[in-house]
Amino acid sequence: MPRLAYVNGRFLPHRGAQVHIEDRGYQFADGVYEVVPVAHGRLVDEELHLDRLERSLRELRIPMPMKREALKLVSHELARRNGLTYGFVYMQVTRGVAPRDHKFPKSVRPALVMTTRQMKPAGEKTLAEGIRVITVPDIRWKRRDIKSTSLLPNCLAKQQAYEAGAAEAWLVDDDGTVTEGSSTNAWIVTRDGRIVTRKATQDILNGITRQVLVKVAEEEGLTLEERPFTVAEAYDAKEAFLTSSTNFVMPITRIDERSVGNGHPGEITGKLRRAYIATFAPDGGVR
């Protein structure tokens, strides 16, 4: 069975699936996207992802391409037809196809593309060792709360991390505070055990994993501070980790050239990862 994609109303073989050359997503990055994790064949936190999709679209004045219930049917059907057990569904909505002109076209229908990707859960070794991040200047626009497909600064930062042998880049604003990672949210645990992550303003994307983990931390009785933290504070932290739909909660053991805490994944990080995973896989099967 070939892997399928959903493109503007049709399920097509992923290989060779195409969009129009005047799609505004292609020409202007005039669109938004979502990555919905799939575990045990089920979409995780689907409603929260659709809430964020609707919000991103509203902020850019792009209509929903179809009703929310229909979007759900399509994504479930695509996951089912692709036999997706573990991985993610990618959805992208652009303003549509129109002759190239910066202004919004008058009558245009939003374009919708969905794909799926089967993935392996994070490896034993990565979880045991933690990952390294580097810090780079945040050169993005001022509406990072919109999940726009305009990801060039994020791609440049991730590539810089890759070339430095690191897994992620933490983006640093002009005032020396960390905003978030190139495709993840950033967290530290202070020496006295307080969890710190930036507040969800227009400065960052309000990660769904972040939203759920804020609740999980409260339920676990941990102290959480939603505020910016500096690179210096991160160097001095006891623990550090990142969150995203494909990483869940991932321990960070090196920031730039420095070890975090004792150089091993932290206790609170491990506790949060387990508690987060338990929100969607209470029977285990995912580490």
Ligand code: PMP
């Ligand atoms: N920040 C940015 C810039 C991202 O691209 C992502 C992932 N899409 C996140 C944070 C994490 O968001 P989520 O937990 O919804 O995957």
